[in-house]
Each structure stands twice: as C-alpha cells, then as structure tokens.
Amino acid sequence: MQKKLILDTDLLDITISRLCQELIENHGDFSETVIIGMQSRGIFVAEIIHKKLEKLTKKDIPFGYLDATFHRDDFRRREIPAKASETKIEFAIEGKSVVLVDDVLFTGRTIRAAMDTMITFGRPKKVELLVLIDRKYTRELPIAADYVGKSVNTLTSQRVLVELEAQGHKQNKIWLINKD
Numbered sequence: 001m002q003k004k005l006i007l008d009t010d011l012l013d014i015t016i017s018r019l020c021q022e023l024i025e026n027h028g029d030f031s032e033t034v035i036i037g038m039q040s041r042g043i044f045v046a047e048i049i050h051k052k053l054e055k056l057t058k059k060d061i062p063f064g065y066l067d068a069t070f071h072r073d074d075f076r077r078r079e080i081p082a083k084a085s086e087t088k089i090e091f092a093i094e095g096k097s098v099v100l101v102d103d104v105l106f107t108g109r110t111i112r113a114a115m116d117t118m119i120t121f122g123r124p125k126k127v128e129l130l131v132l133i134d135r136k137y138t139r140e141l142p143i144a145a146d147y148v149g150k151s152v153n154t155l156t157s158q159r160v161l162v163e164l165e166a167q168g169h170k171q172n173k174i175w176l177i178n179k180d
Contacts, residue, residue, distance in 0.1 A: 001177060001178065001179060002177070002178040003161075003175045003176070003177050003178075004175065004176045004177075004178075005173060005174075005175060006133065006150060006152060006160070006174040006175060006176050007132075007149070007150060007173065007174040008171075008173055009171045009172045009173060012132075012149075012172045012173070012174065013172070015132070015149040015150060016048060016049065016052065016132075016149070017052070018149075019049065019130060019147050019149055020049060020052045020053050020056060022147055023049070023053060023099065023130070023147065024053070024056060024057065026128075027097065027099075029057060029059055030053065030057060030059055030061045031059075032095075032096055032097055032125070033061065033096060033097040033098075033099060034061070034062040034063070034064070034091060034093055034096050034097070034098055034099070035049065035050050035053070035061060035062070035063050035064075035098075035099045035101060036063075036064050036065060036066050036089065036093075036098055036099070036100050036101065036118070037050075037063075037064070037065040037066070037101045037102075038065070038066060038068070038100065038101065038102040038103075038110065038111075038114055039065055039066060039067040039068070039069075039086070039087070040067075041102070041103045041104075041162060041167075042065075042101050042102035042103050043065045043101075044103070044164045044166040044167055045101050045102070045103050045130075045132055045162075045164070046063070046065065046101035047063075047166060048164070048166065049101055049130065050063045062091040062096075064087075064088050064089035064090060064091065065086070065087065065088050065089075066087050066089065066100075066114055066117055066118060067086060067087045067117070068110060068113035068114040068116070068117045069113075087117070089121050092121075092122055093118065093121050093122045093123075093124045094122030094123055094124070095122075095123070095124070095125050096124055096125055097124065097125055097126045097127075097128065098118065098124040098126070098127045098128070099128050099129075099130055099147075100114060100115075100118075100127060100128065100129050100130070101129075101130045101131075102114075102129070102130075102131050103131065103132050103133065103162045104131060104132065104133045104134075104135060104160045104162065105129070105131040105133070105134045105135060105139075105143070105145050105148075106135050106138055106139075106160075107138060107139060107140040107141065108139050108140055108141035108142070108143030109140060109141060111129060111141075111143045112141055112143060115127060128146040128147065129143070129144070129145040129146050129147070130145065130146065130147035130148075131145045131147070131148055131149065132149040132150070132162060132174065133148075133149060133150055133151075133152055133160050133162070133174060134148045134150070134151045134152070135152055135154045135160060136151050136152065136153050136154065137153060137154065137155075138154055138155075138156055150174075152176060154176065157178075157179055158176055158177060158178055158179070159176075159177040159179065160174065160175070160176055160177070161174070161175040161176075161177055162174050163175070
C-alpha cells in the first residue's frame with residue numbers, strides 16, 4: 001500500500017478557512033442557512049466548518065447531522081447490512097438554504113441518498129454541497145459540489161483517507177492510498 005499526502009495540517013487549515021470565506025460570501029449572516037454534516041465521517045468536517053463560521057460571523061448557526069443509510073440504493077444488496085448512525089436535526093429546514101457537508105465526494109450515491117433523507121425534514125429552499133475532497137472521474141450520478149477543498153484525479157482502485165484530530169488522529173491530514 002502506497003500513501004501520498006494530499007493535504008497536510010497547514011494546507012488543510014488554509015483550505016478550511018477558504019471554504020468558510022466562500023460560505024460567508026454566499027450566505028452573509030446565515031440567518032436563512034443551516035449546516036448539516038453527513039454521517040459518518042462528514043460530521044467531523046462539518047463541526048470544524050460550523051465552529052469556524054460561528055467564530056467568524058459571531059452568529060449562532062443551526063447545525064445538525066444526517067444519516068442516509070436507509071435511503072442508499074445499495075442498502076439491501078450488501079452481504080452485511082449497513083448500520084445506521086444517528087440523525088440529529090433539531091431545527092426546521094423548510095425554506096432554508098442547506099449546506100450539506102461531507103469529507104469526500106466519490107460516486108455521488110451517498111449524496112443522492114442524503115437528499116432523499118433530507119426531504120423527510122421539509123423542503124429546503126436550496127441545497128448546496130461542501131466537500132473537502134472531490135474525487136474526479138469516479139462519479140456514477142450527476143452530482144457536483146458547490147464548495148470544494150481540493151479536486152483530486154483518482155482511479156476507482158484508489159482510496160482517499162481523511163484523518164482529523166476530531167477523529168482521534170494526531171494531526172489533520174488527507175492521504176491518497178494506492179492499493180497494491
């Protein structure tokens with residue numbers, strides 16, 4: 001297994017700061033915007049973004065997380081059934097702009113499932129997608145991110161590993177892994 005560093009701690013901090021500035025430019029005071037992190041790994045990225053935005057805007061921004069397990073199109077096809085994680089959305093999304101946050105955009109299927117799941121909480125005015133890594137050339141559905149930390153050319157056989165301190169790692173780093 002070969003690992004190539006995509007983003008180190010410093011570059012990841014700069015990338016997250018840039019993403020937050022883009023969000024502020026587009027959402028102003030966030031009075032009509034909510035942030036929802038995707039279970040399971042996207043919630044860590046969403047929490048980092050959320051805390052930084054609240055610090056920069058000095059506003060309370062509604063934050064939740066969403067599990068799309070039961071809306072996945074491969075849910076019943078797995079040999080071992082996927083285990084659901086918690087969904088916690090304690091605010092109305094009806095008529096709001098939703099920023100959906102995930103760590104890696106791969107095939108687009110998880111995002112499609114998340115949008116299906118989100119509709120059970122109301123009809124948002126707009127849904128935008130923020131991802132740290134956009135894996136180019138691997139999309140199976142016409143899903144595109146509105147905010148991208150870094151686009152990476154990848155093969156289906158490769159894997160992107162996001163290591164965050166919030167997950168218990170020593171440093172924030174993102175790796176591209178080639179399977180031997």
